[in-house]
Amino acid sequence: MGKEAKFIAVIKQYEGVIFKITTIYTDNKDDQQDLYQDIVYQLWKSFDSFRNEAKISTWMYRVALNTGLTRIKKRGRRESSISIDTMVIEHTETWDSQFEERLKLLYEQIGSLNALDKGLIILFLEGKKYEEISEITGLSTTNVGTRLARIKLKLKSRIIKN
Amino acid sequence: MDLDEIKATWTQMSEQLEQQKKLTDKIILEMTQQKYRNKFRKINTFETIGAVFSYAISIYILININELDTWYLLTSGIITLGCLLVLPVLVLRSLKKLQGVDLMHSTYKETFIKFSKAKDHVLFLQRLAIFCGFLILFTSMPVFSKIQNGKDLFIGTKTWLWYIPVMSAVLFFFARWVYGYYSSITKSAETILNDLDQ
Numbered sequence: 001m002g003k004e005a006k007f008i009a010v011i012k013q014y015e016g017v018i019f020k021i022t023t024i025y026t027d028n029k030d031d032q033q034d035l036y037q038d039i040v041y042q043l044w045k046s047f048d049s050f051r052n053e054a055k056i057s058t059w060m061y062r063v064a065l066n067t068g069l070t071r072i073k074k075r076g077r078r079e080s081s082i083s084i085d086t087m088v089i090e091h092t093e094t095w096d097s098q099f100e101e102r103l104k105l106l107y108e109q110i111g112s113l114n115a116l117d118k119g120l121i122i123l124f125l126e127g128k129k130y131e132e133i134s135e136i137t138g139l140s141t142t143n144v145g146t147r148l149a150r151i152k153l154k155l156k157s158r159i160i161k162n
Numbered sequence: 163m164d165l166d167e168i169k170a171t172w173t174q175m176s177e178q179l180e181q182q183k184k185l186t187d188k189i190i191l192e193m194t195q196q197k198y199r200n201k202f203r204k205i206n207t208f209e210t211i212g213a214v215f216s217y218a219i220s221i222y223i224l225i226n227i228n229e230l231d232t233w234y235l236l237t238s239g240i241i242t243l244g245c246l247l248v249l250p251v252l253v254l255r256s257l258k259k260l261q262g263v264d265l266m267h268s269t270y271k272e273t274f275i276k277f278s279k280a281k282d283h284v285l286f287l288q289r290l291a292i293f294c295g296f297l298i299l300f301t302s303m304p305v306f307s308k309i310q311n312g313k314d315l316f317i318g319t320k321t322w323l324w325y326i327p328v329m330s331a332v333l334f335f336f337a338r339w340v341y342g343y344y345s346s347i348t349k350s351a352e353t354i355l356n357d358l359d360q
Contacts, residue, residue: 106172
């Protein structure tokens with residue numbers, strides 16, 4: 001399999017994850033589309049270096065989260081970009097209005113966190129173990145634990161307030 | 163919505179997304195093309211246009227510097243030149259640094275620290291540039307009046323009677339606003355950075 005084919009397979013495998021990351025780091029569809037493309041572009045640029053490294057998911061999360069973190073809002077007229085329909089979750093059979101409402105609340109809760117904590121909560125919700133979160137973020141496992149405990153408290157207090 | 167519900171919703175969203183893979187090979191390959199990256203570079207456009215404009219004005223002042231024949235006109239000219247020549251370079255350099263953060267090899271923590279510091283520097287310089295813009299308004303009026311009309315605003319007119327106090331007051335309040343705005347923006351980032359060092 002050639003480089004392009006391998007890369008396409010990786011992106012297809014993680015397209016849902018990239019979607020989730022872009023929804024957390026942006027607040028509108030245009031920005032989300034830009035960020036999605038930027039993440040894919042950054043992953044492509046670093047694809048060669050990744051192939052010599054260890055875990056694919058570590059590399060993918062690291063580059064995607066770093067790109068989300070350093071996103072700079074564009075100014076003025078938006079440039080034309082590739083139109084992708086992936087920016088909306090389609091209503092599947094299990095879709096209901098309650099889920100939509102919960103999704104909205106989820107975005108609100110995570111959106112209220114600072115940029116660093118957003119990355120940590122994404123990894124936590126993705127079911128990553130502290131060791132892997134530590135590898136992706138560069139924080140020690142103890143620090144990951146402490147920060148996640150604080151984030152949970154923050155979210156809990158917000159939930160109680162609301 | 164409690165934490166368990168957040169996690170359940172996240173899982174449900176993941177399942178929904180798994181069912182609707184939409185990216186085609188063509189779209190993915192298009193996204194890897196450099197031309198689509200170009201739009202991100204355009205963030206520098208305003209700063210670059212500003213720099214070209216600043217250098218054009220600087221050259222004009224430098225060609226006519228001999229016209230500034232008193233100490234205060236010369237001082238005004240030098241301050242104007244200083245702002246016009248130095249600031250655009252600093253702003254462009256700081257933007258380059260901001261966009262040059264290594265996203266591939268840095269960890270999330272390293273990226274956060276580097277990016278926060280670079281962003282902090284850009285914000286500071288952008289505010290400083292706005293402040294200098296007002297300072298230039300203050301210093302360039304007598305300079306251009308002399309160069310273009312041969313007229314010294316401070317001699318034979320009463321302009322200075324209102325010009326100096328009004329512009330000083332504007333500069334004072336503007337500087338206070340710049341400082342206040344900058345402090346509030348950087349405070350939250352500083353708190354997280356200090357927290358990370360612990």
